[in-house]
Amino acid sequence: MIIAIDGPAAAGKGTIATGLADHFNFAFLDTGRVYRAVGLAMLEKNLDPADEDLAEKAAVSLSHTNLHTLLANPKIRDEATGLAASIVAARPKVRKALLDVQRNFAHNPYFPDNTKAKGAVLDGRDIGTTVCPDADIKFFVTASDEIRAKRRFKELQLKDKSVIYEHVLADMLTRDKRDRTRNIAPLAPAKDAFILDTSDLDIDAAIAKAIEHASTFIS
Numbered sequence: 001m002i003i004a005i006d007g008p009a010a011a012g013k014g015t016i017a018t019g020l021a022d023h024f025n026f027a028f029l030d031t032g033r034v035y036r037a038v039g040l041a042m043l044e045k046n047l048d049p050a051d052e053d054l055a056e057k058a059a060v061s062l063s064h065t066n067l068h069t070l071l072a073n074p075k076i077r078d079e080a081t082g083l084a085a086s087i088v089a090a091r092p093k094v095r096k097a098l099l100d101v102q103r104n105f106a107h108n109p110y111f112p113d114n115t116k117a118k119g120a121v122l123d124g125r126d127i128g129t130t131v132c133p134d135a136d137i138k139f140f141v142t143a144s145d146e147i148r149a150k151r152r153f154k155e156l157q158l159k160d161k162s163v164i165y166e167h168v169l170a171d172m173l174t175r176d177k178r179d180r181t182r183n184i185a186p187l188a189p190a191k192d193a194f195i196l197d198t199s200d201l202d203i204d205a206a207i208a209k210a211i212e213h214a215s216t217f218i219s
C-alpha cells in the first residue's frame with residue numbers, strides 16, 4: 001500500500017504524512033529530505049548546487065542502506081538547504097539518480113530500526129505524478145501563500161529569533177516558482193489526487209480529514 005502526498009512548501013504535507021503513517025502503522029519517507037541531503041552535501045563542500053554533474057555525483061553517493069539515518073543531519077531543515085535543494089532538484093540527472101531510491105522505499109518500506117512495514121507514505125512534489133504514479137492513495141496538500149509563510153516563519157523562529165517574515169515569504173515563493181516551472185517533474189497535482197486545502201484547518205483537523213479519506217481505501 002502506497003500513499004503519495006504532494007504539495008508546495010509548508011502546506012502541511014509532513015504533518016499529514018506523519019499522522020497517516022502513525023495511524024496506519026506505515027513507514028514514512030520525506031523525499032524533500034533526500035533532495036535536501038544532496039543540496040546540503042553541495043553547500044558543505046562549497047560547491048555550486050547548479051553544477052549538474054557534481055550534484056549528480058552527490059545524489060549517486062547517497063547511501064541506500066538506511067535513509068532514515070542519512071537524513072538526520074540537523075542542518076537539513078535550514079532555509080539555505082531548502083533553496084539549494086530546489087536548485088539541485090531542477091537538474092534532470094539528479095532527479096534520475098534519486099528516482100530508484102524513492103521507488104525502492106515505496107515498494108519495500110522499512111522503519112528507522114530497519115524492520116519491514118506493510119505500507120509506505122511518501123511526501124514530496126512529484127510522488128503521485130512521477131515517482132509512484134501507481135500509488136493507491138494520492139493527496140495534494142495546499143494552503144494560501146500567506147498561511148504557509150506564517151507557518152514556516154514560526155518554525156524558523158524557534159531556532160533563530162532574528163528571522164524576518166518578508167524574507168521567509170520571498171524565499172518560499174522563489175522555491176515554489178522554481179518547483180512549479182521546472183521542465184522535469186514540476187510540482188502539480190496528479191489527476192487522481194484528493195485536494196486537501198489546510199488553510200483553515202488546524203493540525204488535528206487536517207490529519208483527521210486525511211485519515212477519513214484514506215480509510216475509504218484501506219480496510
Ligand code: C5P
Nearest residue numbers: 031032033035085086089124125126175
Ligand atoms: O519538502 P521540502 O521543502 O523539504 O523540499 C525541498 C525541495 O526539494 C523542494 O523545494 C523541491 O525543490 C525539492 N523536492 C522535489 N521533489 C520532491 C521533494 C522535494 O523536487 N519529491
